[in-house]
Amino acid sequence: MARVQFEHVYKRFGKVEVVHDISFDIKDQEFMVLVGPSGCGKSTCLRMVAGLEEPSEGEIWIGDKMVNGVDPKDRDIAMVFQNYALYPHMTVFDNMAFGLKLRHFPKAEIKKRVEDAAASLGLEALLKRKPKELSGGQRQRVALGRAIVREAKVFLMDEPLSNLDAKLRVETRANIIKLHQRIKTTVIYVTHDQVEAMTMGDRIAVLNGGLIQQLGAPQELYDHPANLFVAGFIGTPSMNFFKNAKVVNNDGETKIALDGIGQVIVPEKYVEKARAVAGKGNLTFGIRPVHLEDATLVRADGVARSSIEATVDVVENLGNELQVYFMTGGQNAVATLDPRSRVSVGNKVQLYVDSDHIHLFDEDDGGNAIF
Ligand SMILES: Nc1ncnc2c1ncn2[C@@H]1O[C@H](COP(=O)(O)OP(=O)(O)OP(=O)(O)O)[C@@H](O)[C@H]1O
Ligand SMILES: [Mg+2]
Structure with a gap:
């Protein structure tokens, strides 16, 4: 021993x-x-x-x-x-x-x-x-x-x-x-x-x-x-990263604005930390593929507060889930969606972002700002 x-x-x-x-x-x-x-x-x-x-x-x-x-x-x-x-x-x-x-x-x-x-x-x-x-x-x-x-x-x-x-x-x-x-x-x-x-x-x-x-x-x-x-x-498929994220105040709510992509609400538990880096220029937003969902399968109020717009490139049906490769704001990303989703190649779709699982990185040192 x-x-x-x-x-x-x-x-x-x-x-x-x-x-x-x-x-x-x-x-x-x-x-x-x-x-x-x-x-x-x-x-x-x-x-x-x-x-x-x-x-x-x-x-x-x-x-x-x-x-x-x-x-x-x-x-x-x-x-x-x-x-x-x-x-x-x-x-x-x-x-x-x-x-x-x-x-x-x-x-x-x-x-x-x-x-x-x-x-x-x-x-x-x-x-x-x-x-x-x-x-x-x-x-x-x-x-x-x-x-x-x-x-x-x-x-x-x-x-x-x-x-x-x-x-x-x-x-x-x-x-x-x-x-x-x-x-x-x-x-x-x-x-x-x-x-x-x-x-x-x-x-x-x-x-x-x-x-x-x-x-x-x-x-x-x-x-x-x-x-x-x-x-x-850690994690497959890898976490999606979106550069040039901004922490903004919108109708009294703290949000992360993603240029040309959408916006995501910052949950209460992260608000203070997110605000602390709000002035920083180089923030990268991170979300795992499993924390995205076809917005049509999610309650409407959640979608309005946290979603991104995507153009579907490839849909891989694995039976228990769909692996969906998409473009958003000129970037490639992946979402793992419920198999009931009817997204199809070439279509524009809204993806709901599960904001409890968001990540925000400070590019200057790579650290997770809302760790
Ligand atoms: N005997 C040696 N002389 C000089 N450089 C070495 C020597 N052994 C390892 N290195 C260097 O040290 C670094 C770390 O090597 P190491 O073998 O520990 O990597 P590793 O993480 O095990 O990689 P891998 O997954 O490829 O096995 C490498 O850049 C390697 O080239
Ligand atoms: Mg080795």
Whole structure:
């Protein structure tokens, strides 16, 4: 059992600094996801916990031990990589047992641990096979098994699902979640996939350019993204952004006016914060596709106070919802509409904006002004 802490960690390769002053605290047994685009420093952070890279500055703690300078094998961690690199000439059993044999565990203990891990991963029937006789998903499970048998304090996983096809990815994702519920170790999981991050993480750290943009529970990041980057990164389809938004006072109500698009009422809870940035020139309005609706399906008074005008480009019917791509004020945007909507391509429609879920960003620093 162990918490993991980063204290003002920097990493430089030569003169290039790729991780800038990262501090966070992963609780014992927590499933923490590091997510962000390619090159943002996710693997570097993980490799510093593993001891495969040393921080240039700052401290990393595992449990109550500062591990800077500690050899990887003395850190009580187990790591699963994207390329799971099983030994091709060894059976599944031997692949899983290998690390324990190296550490001179007694034979009976090795057998017990491998069989327990195989049972929890559904690999009992495959223990005698070689990796080439396994599917991609089975190989990935062996790689997980190899890590589990170590019974390490901290599990590190670097994009462990990215070699699997879409269906297997979803299955294995669920397997890892179940596994964590059972073995309750601290997990640090790296991915560039925000869906994986949202579905797996107790908490998520969103990284960009070697900086933590926001750290919080999945729902927190979705509902209250701290800045434009997080807002655009978390959620599919991505949040729509409209530049040149203005906070205005209209008939005693605070509204956001969107040039050539429409206006949106600011709910009471955000009025004070919206007014505080009213004088700013560079505001960007944000609304998620699911928070737009075909105005003909919404009560008229709501529509009058908050709606935008759109020209429909493409309608994708997914059965349970319509994904509608539209143009408004010269910009492309997306709305997820009720399947009862009758909007059709080329038509001008009114889209109701659910103002409880609006976002307003200050372009100067990208921060969410009504966070
Ligand atoms: N050994 C190294 N020497 C020099 N630069 C490196 C080294 N390792 C990583 N980098 C650089 O550090 C930055 C962060 O790399 P890192 O591998 O941590 O990114 P990542 O977030 O894991 O990306 P990906 O999603 O593509 O795996 C990148 O710009 C990368 O080029
Ligand atoms: Mg990486």
